[in-house]
Amino acid sequence: MPEPDASLPELVLRRLAISEQVAAAKFGAGRAVDDPVREQRELARVRALAREIGLDPDLAAGVLTDQIAASKQVQRRLFERWTEQPGDRPTGGPDLSVLRAELDGLTAALLDRLAAIGPEPLTPPETPDELKQEPLRTAFRTLARQRPAPGASGNGP
Numbered sequence: 001m002p003e004p005d006a007s008l009p010e011l012v013l014r015r016l017a018i019s020e021q022v023a024a025a026k027f028g029a030g031r032a033v034d035d036p037v038r039e040q041r042e043l044a045r046v047r048a049l050a051r052e053i054g055l056d057p058d059l060a061a062g063v064l065t066d067q068i069a070a071s072k073q074v075q076r077r078l079f080e081r082w083t084e085q086p087g088d089r090p091t092g093g094p095d096l097s098v099l100r101a102e103l104d105g106l107t108a109a110l111l112d113r114l115a116a117i118g119p120e121p122l123t124p125p126e127t128p129d130e131l132k133q134e135p136l137r138t139a140f141r142t143l144a145r146q147r148p149a150p151g152a153s154g155n156g157p
């Protein structure tokens with residue numbers, strides 16, 4: 001479980017770190033990076049969660065779409081690396097179902113943070129890890145824009 005007071009950028013970074021382990025679990029099992037069925041299920045879930053906590057469902061879905069795209073960028077890069085350099089291939093590691101439960105917990109925490117913060121644009125954190133630089137920009141695509149104020153219905157005068 002994430003720290004209860006983790007900032008939104010920390011949660012995004014944590015989700016990408018777990019994506020590295022997801023890549024290892026999939027690569028070892030010969031599974032594809034993309035799982036469109038799970039993606040659709042997650043998107044439906046965040047829309048429902050967003051409604052429960054007074055967050056714009058389109059905003060929540062947009063932010064999750066970015067997190068999924070960023071996760072897949074990290075995973076694809078690692079698949080390429082491990083294909084080219086078999087010596088770097090990981091051994092062992094957590095089960096995919098355990099990692100997915102962690103991802104789901106982080107997604108819920110992300111929505112909670114999003115509902116709590118103001119509309120100001122957020123910028124991706126700096127990282128020396130070249131693998132994560134572009135995925136981090138992807139993860140912040142929607143967050144980097146001005147957002148509707150929390151609680152705003154969008155139907156006001």
Ligand SMILES: C=C(O[C@@H]1C=C(C(=O)O)C=C[C@H]1O)C(=O)O
Pocket residue numbers: 019022033034035036038039042067068069071072100103
């Ligand atoms: C992380 C995974 O890989 C991809 C990314 C997902 C995500 O970030 O939530 C969901 C499904 C996959 O397309 C996964 O399969 O669980």
